[in-house]
Amino acid sequence: MFWNREIECMPREQMRQLQGxxxxxxxxxxxxxxxxxxxxxxxxxxxxGDIRSIDDITKLPxxxxxxxxxxxxxxxxxxxxxxxxxxxxxxGTTGNxxxxxxxxxxxxxxxxxxxxxxxxxxxxxxxRFSVSYGYGLFTGGLGLHxxxxxxxxxxxxxxxGNTEKHLKLMRDLQxxxxxxxxxxxxxxxxxxDKLGISKDELALKSAVCGAEPWTxxxxxxxxxxxxxxxxxxxxxxxVVGPGVSYECDCQHGSHICEDHYYPEIINPYTLxxxxxxxxxxxxxxxxxxxxxxxxxxxxxxxxxxIDGTCECGRTxxxxxxxxxxxxxxxxxxxxxxxPSQIESVILSLEEFEPRYMIVVDRVNNLDTIxxxxxxxxxxxxxxxxxxxxxxxxxxxxxxxVIAIKADVKIMAPGSIERYQGKSVRVIDNRQIKNxxxx
Ligand code: DLL
Numbered sequence: 001m002f003w004n005r006e007i008e009c010m011p012r013e014q015m016r017q018l019q020g021x022x023x024x025x026x027x028x029x030x031x032x033x034x035x036x037x038x039x040x041x042x043x044x045x046x047x048x049g050d051i052r053s054i055d056d057i058t059k060l061p062x063x064x065x066x067x068x069x070x071x072x073x074x075x076x077x078x079x080x081x082x083x084x085x086x087x088x089x090x091x092g093t094t095g096n097x098x099x100x101x102x103x104x105x106x107x108x109x110x111x112x113x114x115x116x117x118x119x120x121x122x123x124x125x126x127x128r129f130s131v132s133y134g135y136g137l138f139t140g141g142l143g144l145h146x147x148x149x150x151x152x153x154x155x156x157x158x159x160x161g162n163t164e165k166h167l168k169l170m171r172d173l174q175x176x177x178x179x180x181x182x183x184x185x186x187x188x189x190x191x192x193d194k195l196g197i198s199k200d201e202l203a204l205k206s207a208v209c210g211a212e213p214w215t216x217x218x219x220x221x222x223x224x225x226x227x228x229x230x231x232x233x234x235x236x237x238x239v240v241g242p243g244v245s246y247e248c249d250c251q252h253g254s255h256i257c258e259d260h261y262y263p264e265i266i267n268p269y270t271l272x273x274x275x276x277x278x279x280x281x282x283x284x285x286x287x288x289x290x291x292x293x294x295x296x297x298x299x300x301x302x303x304x305x306i307d308g309t310c311e312c313g314r315t316x317x318x319x320x321x322x323x324x325x326x327x328x329x330x331x332x333x334x335x336x337x338x339p340s341q342i343e344s345v346i347l348s349l350e351e352f353e354p355r356y357m358i359v360v361d362r363v364n365n366l367d368t369i370x371x372x373x374x375x376x377x378x379x380x381x382x383x384x385x386x387x388x389x390x391x392x393x394x395x396x397x398x399x400x401v402i403a404i405k406a407d408v409k410i411m412a413p414g415s416i417e418r419y420q421g422k423s424v425r426v427i428d429n430r431q432i433k434n435x436x437x438x
Contacts, residue, residue, distance in 0.1 A: 001119065001120070001122075001312070002116075002119060002120075002313075002314075003112075003115045003116040003118075003119035003120075003151070004112065004115075004116055007259050007316075008116060008255070008314045008315070008316060009313050009314055009315050010259075010315055010316075011315065012315060015258065015259065015315070015316075016053075016054050018259055019054040019258065019259070019262055019287060020052075020053040020054040020055075022259075022287035022288055023051060023053075023054055023056070023057060023262070023285070023287060024048075024051055024052065024053075026285070026286075026287055026288075026293055026295075027041075027048045027051045027060070027295075028048040029078060029290075029293070030078055030293055030295065031047075031048045033078040033079075034075075034076055034077075034078050035075075036067070036071055036075055036076055037061075037295060040061040041060075041061065043061075044059075044061060046059060046060070054262070057262065057264070057285060057296070058264075058273055060285075060295050060296055061295060061296065062271065062283070062295075062296045062297075062298055063076075063294045063295055063296060063297045063298070064297075064298050065098060065238065065298075065300075068098040068099075068238060069095055069096045069098065072096040072097075072098075072099065073096075073099040074099065074101070076292050076294070077101050077291060077292050078290065078291065078292060078293055079101070079103050079290045079291050079292075083103045083104075083290070083291075084101040084102065084103060084291055085102060085103060085104050085107065086101070086102040086107060086142075087099060087100065087101045087102070088100050088102075088137055088138070088139050088142075088237055088241065089137040089237075090137075090237045090238070097137075098237065098238055100237055100238060100291070100292050101291040101292050102291045102292075103290040103291045105288075105290055106240070106289055106290055106291045107146065109240075109260055109288055109289075110143060110146065110147075110240050110241060110243060111146040111147050111149070111150040112150070113147075113240070113243035113244070113246075113257040113260060114143060114144060114146065114147025114148075114150070114233075114242060114243040115147050115150045115151045116243075116246060116255075116257060117147065117208060117231070117233050117242075117243055117246030118147055118148060118151050118153070118177070118208065119151060120231065120246055120247065120248045120249070120255070120312075121177065121206040121207075121208050121229075121231040121246075121247075122205060122206055123148075123151060123153055123176070123177045123206060124151060124152070124153065125151060125152030125153055126153070127153040127154070127176045127177050127205075128153065128154045128156060128173055128174065128175045128176055128177075129148045129153045129154065129155055129156065129175065129176065129177040129178065129179070130155075130156035130157075130158040130166065130169070130170065130175050130177075130178045130179075131144045131145050131148065131155060131156070131157055131158060131159070131178070131179050132158050132159065132160060132166065132178055132179060132180035132184055132188070133159070133160070133179055133180060133181070133211065133242075133421075134159055134160050134420075134421055135157060135159045138237075138421070139235070139237050139240070139241025139242060140179075140181075140211055140241070140242055141157070141159055142241075143235070143240075143241035143242040143243060144179045144208070144242060145157060147243065153177070156169060156173070156175060158178075160184060160420035160421060161420065163187065163188060163191045163420075164191060164195060166188075167188065167191055167192060167195060167197055170202050170204065171197060171201050171202055174202075174203040175202075175203065175204065176203050176204060176205050176206070177204065177205060177206045177207065177208070178204060178206075178207050178208075179207065179208040179209070179233070179242075180207065180209060181209065181210070181211045181212050181419075181420075181421060181422055181423070182209050182212065182214040182218050182219075182222065182230075183212065183418075183419045183420070183421070183422065183423040184419075184420050184421070185207060185209060185222045185226065185230070186218075186221075186222060186354060186355075187418050187419075187420060188226070189222060189225040189226050190418075192225075192226070199225070199226055199227035199228075200227070202226070202227070204226060204227065204228040205228055205229065206228060206229050206230075206231060207222075207226070207228050207229070207230045207231070208230075208231050208233045208246075209230050209231070209232060209233065210232055210233040210234050210235065210242060211242070211421070211422055212422045212423060213321070213322045213323070213324055213325075213328075213339075213340050214232075214321075214340075214343075215321075215340050215343050215344045215347065216321075216344075217343065217344050217346075217347030217348060217354075218343065218347060218354055220347075221347060221354050231246065231247040231248075231251075232245075232246065232247040232251075232254050232321065233245075233246050233247075233254075234246070234254050234319070234322070236299055236301075238294060238297055238299075239261055239284045239286055239294065239297060239299075240260075240261070240286070240289070243257065244256065244257060244261050244284065245257065245261075245318070245319055248310060248312040248314060249312060250310055250311045250312050252306070252310065252311075252318065253306045253310075253318030253319055253320050253321075254318055254319050254321075255310070255314050255316040255317075255318050256316055256317050256318065256319055257316070258316050258317055259287070259288075260286065260287055260288050260289075261284045261285070261286055261287065262284065262285040262287055263282060263283070263284055263305060263317060263319065264282075264283040264284075264285075264296070265278065265279070265280040265281065265282060265283070265303070265304060265305050266280055266281050266283055266298075267280050267281075268280060268281040268298075268300075268326050276304070276305050276306065276307045276317075277304055277305070277306070278304055279302055279303065279304045279320075279323065280302065280304070281298060281299065281300060281301070281302060281326055282299045282301045282302070282303055282319065282322075283296050283297060283298055283299065284296075284297050284299060285297070300325045300326045300327050301322045301324075301325055301326075302322065302323045302324055302325065302326055302329070302338075303319050303320045303321065303322050303323060304319070304320045305317055305318070305319055305320075306318040306319070306320060323338050323340060324338035324339060324340055328426070330358075330360055330369075330426065330428065331367075332360065332367045332369050332404055333366070333367045333404065335402070335403055335404055337369075337402050337404065339358055339425050339426055341401060341402055342356070342358060342371060342398065342402065342406075343356070343425075344401075345394070345397050345398050345401050345402075346371075346373055346394070348397070349393065349394060349397065350376070350379075351375055351376060351379040351390055351393070352373050352374065352375060352376065352379075352394065353373070353374040353375065353376055353413065355373065355374040355411075355416040355418075356371060356372060356373040356374070356416065356425065357371075357372045357416055357417075357425060357426075357427065358370070358371055358372075358425060358426045358427070359372065359426075359427045359429065360426065360427070360428045360429065360430060361429040361430060362429070362430045367430070368407065369404060369406045369407070370406065370407040370408075370409055371394070371398065371406045371407070371408050371409070372409040372411050372416065373394065373408065373409070373410065373411060374411045374412070374413055374414070374415060374416050375390060375410055375411070375412070375413060376413065377413045380412060380413055387410050390408075390410055391408040391409075391410060394408045395407075395408045
């Protein structure tokens, strides 16, 4: 159940000491090797010697994605080129991608963290595990791959695409675990229906899912359809990739590998730290990274931290599910709405598929929101009376949860685009209009 009991169950005081020692070494390392951090610290009048324990972390400057872009490609790299053995690049659609170089030790630490996650999901050397994250510049594929090899299980590098062949292999090789985005899990479930493969023919026990926000309702839906248990895995390329945190059986937050990635929650407006339990922006400092360490990296992900020993025995701080990204949060007529709130409502009603698209616009200076949603086959009808009653039902429930009147558009089964990686679920036409107004 534990891959590294000593670390995963370490008493808090001992963990704080370990983090402190690592932070002191890290700050000296980046001050000496990354001119960007040296300048930032000099500007604040801060010397490496001012950082003596983990409590001093709040004195340090933040790092943002823009900093990474501005220093493209290697400006934030701390290790010399001859020690870098892997380079990943983010999937950013605009501007420069973010480039992250890893040393051999970084890759080992990463595999260790993914191993903790896989072990918590009951995977061991007897298992056969397929990786359905994309292999390539994205960290999902190779990140999981090294973790699976590290625990001694047999890895099947399925990647995305080839879904029918992958399902055939799942059945014929009796694959016991897989890793995928929740969107791809749903696509696998749909393809099983199409091919007539029942969950009883598969031997899947666990799925390790992340790379995009997902709700409890989505978990239930997929678990029922595929007959397995889903465990959350969180991570981001700028910090390492998948494996920054992971769920145990208790599924009350994801345990952070905080011996390597120190978490904080801040108020994104005032940048002040927030106490455990309060929601805000998640910030990470990579305590042991050599290739491209980051100090107080602002993830833009909104969640809260949970302290105290978990029922599973792990003492590591947990993070709640990600509610959304601060840049994903929609402000509609002044009200904050996260797409995940809309997903929860849709999935709480049996008539709808977990397939939807949110379209936001501005008409006569007023924000509008349309929720397009697929109806399940058995509830679908072209009869306008039936359609109207479905619309009313969903619109009413949405209004009670998000306090906004949404226009609901009922879509035929199978008509909304399927994604094999991260889904796109929001189209905000206001941004396009604003761009032209400028
Ligand atoms: O998505 C790394 C990853 C791969 C994580 C596979 C888990 C599994 P990026 O492409 O850099 O890296 O995207 C990072 O994705 O800041 C979150 O907004 C989101 N994200 C990742 N995991 C989760 C999760 C990978 N479990 C960004 N729940 C992060 C919610 C997630 N959001």
